[in-house]
Amino acid sequence: MALNLITAGESHGPGLTCIVEGLPAGLGLEQEAIDRDMARRQLGHGRGGRMKIERDHANVTAGVRHGRTLGGPIALQVPNRDYANWEERMNPWPVDADVPEVHLPRPGHADLVGVQKYRFSDVRNVLERASARETAARVAGGALCKAFLGAVGVQVLSHVVQIGDVHAAPREGPPAPADFAGVDEDPVRCLDPEASAAMVKHINVQRKANESIGGVFEVIAFGLVPGLGSHVSWEERLDGRIGGALCSIQAAKGVAFGDGFGLAAAPGSHSHDEIFYDEERGYHRLTNHAGGLEGGMTTGQPLNVRVAMKPIPTLTKPLRSVDIATHEPAQALRERTDSCVVPAAGVVGEAMLAYVLADAYRQKFGGDHIDDVREAVERYRERIAWRG
Numbered sequence: 001m002a003l004n005l006i007t008a009g010e011s012h013g014p015g016l017t018c019i020v021e022g023l024p025a026g027l028g029l030e031q032e033a034i035d036r037d038m039a040r041r042q043l044g045h046g047r048g049g050r051m052k053i054e055r056d057h058a059n060v061t062a063g064v065r066h067g068r069t070l071g072g073p074i075a076l077q078v079p080n081r082d083y084a085n086w087e088e089r090m091n092p093w094p095v096d097a098d099v100p101e102v103h104l105p106r107p108g109h110a111d112l113v114g115v116q117k118y119r120f121s122d123v124r125n126v127l128e129r130a131s132a133r134e135t136a137a138r139v140a141g142g143a144l145c146k147a148f149l150g151a152v153g154v155q156v157l158s159h160v161v162q163i164g165d166v167h168a169a170p171r172e173g174p175p176a177p178a179d180f181a182g183v184d185e186d187p188v189r190c191l192d193p194e195a196s197a198a199m200v201k202h203i204n205v206q207r208k209a210n211e212s213i214g215g216v217f218e219v220i221a222f223g224l225v226p227g228l229g230s231h232v233s234w235e236e237r238l239d240g241r242i243g244g245a246l247c248s249i250q251a252a253k254g255v256a257f258g259d260g261f262g263l264a265a266a267p268g269s270h271s272h273d274e275i276f277y278d279e280e281r282g283y284h285r286l287t288n289h290a291g292g293l294e295g296g297m298t299t300g301q302p303l304n305v306r307v308a309m310k311p312i313p314t315l316t317k318p319l320r321s322v323d324i325a326t327h328e329p330a331q332a333l334r335e336r337t338d339s340c341v342v343p344a345a346g347v348v349g350e351a352m353l354a355y356v357l358a359d360a361y362r363q364k365f366g367g368d369h370i371d372d373v374r375e376a377v378e379r380y381r382e383r384i385a386w387r388g
């Protein structure tokens with residue numbers, strides 16, 4: 001039993017679609033929860049003018065009846081309000097107008113390689129689908145995965161730990177769920193108020209200097225059972241699957257589990273999580289350097305992964321490029337743009353992690369109805385005497 005999440009849609013086309021296939025029947029869904037995550041993705045200091053136009057909302061058009069899943073594919077449709085301003089340029093059908101082509105590829109975006117690969121002369125044919133507008137559809141689908149995970153006791157949360165060279169104060173291990181109260185009210189979704197103020201300032205200074213800014217977010221899953229994923233085959237190792245899903249986010253450039261790159265410099269005796277047992281807690285650890293994954297499987301501890309985002313490629317003072325029609329030197333396309341999207345990317349990271357984990361639960365526990373899944377999870381927890 002696999003869970004599939006597929007998206008369709010262009011940034012300025014009529015709308016986006018997400019299809020989620022493989023959720024069990026009987027799962028309760030709430031429109032509000034889907035739209036809440038979509039609204040969270042639109043926030044964050046550093047977003048551009050497009051976010052003032054969109055009010056993201058997903059229309060559920062298949063797979064759900066009276067608030068419960070039916071077991072078939074679920075279709076979510078997210079209209080692009082901006083399409084009203086792009087109807088001529090993005091109409092699916094030929095129009096009676098001269099629509100100019102875009103010939104100035106932006107370094108760091110998919111523009112140049114996309115036109116080479118797909119035999120296009122118009123960069124717009126590439127940038128429309130390469131755009132991270134697509135992540136609105138992923139977040140809509142991810143909200144369904146979160147609802148499924150919630151039904152088996154799992155919560156997925158994120159926060160920003162770095163913007164440019166401004167870091168949140170280091171912590172001993174990942175934060176607890178209670179620490180996240182109010183994170184969405186913070187302008188950069190950071191848990192450290194002092195660092196948050198410095199991050200906002202940094203974004204303002206860089207934006208004024210026509211720069212864009214990257215950073216790092218952390219996404220954490222709480223309440224997992226041990227043993228999701230497997231050591232037996234490379235493609236079943238959960239760290240590989242999670243890393244791939246998170247790196248597929250537009251502009252994500254690196255992932256680190258637990259202590260991540262810090263482990264490369266640490267001695268072995270400070271790198272692994274010693275194993276203890278007592279009657280009350282069963283097997284347990286006192287540290288979580290591994291970030292909740294050993295041998296490609298969840299340990300049952302919080303699963304925490306950090307994702308590095310590169311700065312946005314569209315710059316208000318454009319980089320050097322080449323006109324693909326004339327091959328003459330030129331400045332890259334200058335468009336309305338975000339300057340920092342790390343807080344928004346954290347919400348997309350939640351959706352991607354929720355998808356991979358929900359898929360891992362579907363593969364391990366099967367079940368046609370959500371109650372079958374719950375019972376199977378409960379039986380497993382009893383078998384391994386898991387008290388987490």
Ligand SMILES: Cc1cc2nc3c(=O)[nH]c(=O)nc-3n(C[C@H](O)[C@H](O)[C@H](O)COP(=O)(O)O)c2cc1C
Binds near residue numbers: 249250251336
């Ligand atoms: C939420 C979000 C919003 C983004 N907004 C912009 C933007 O306004 N302008 C831009 O050039 N890139 C933006 N990006 C980044 C590009 O989509 C990304 O750099 C591009 O797809 C190439 O990514 P890659 O090098 O990781 O493949 C955004 C990314 C995310 C996650």
Ligand SMILES: C=C(O[C@@H]1CC(C(=O)O)=C[C@@H](OP(=O)(O)O)[C@H]1O)C(=O)O
Binds near residue numbers: 011048133337
């Ligand atoms: C539309 C979204 O993000 C877009 C992602 C994006 C890009 O190149 O990735 C470019 C910008 O699009 P526009 O040119 O329309 O302003 C962002 O606004 C969104 O997040 O919903």
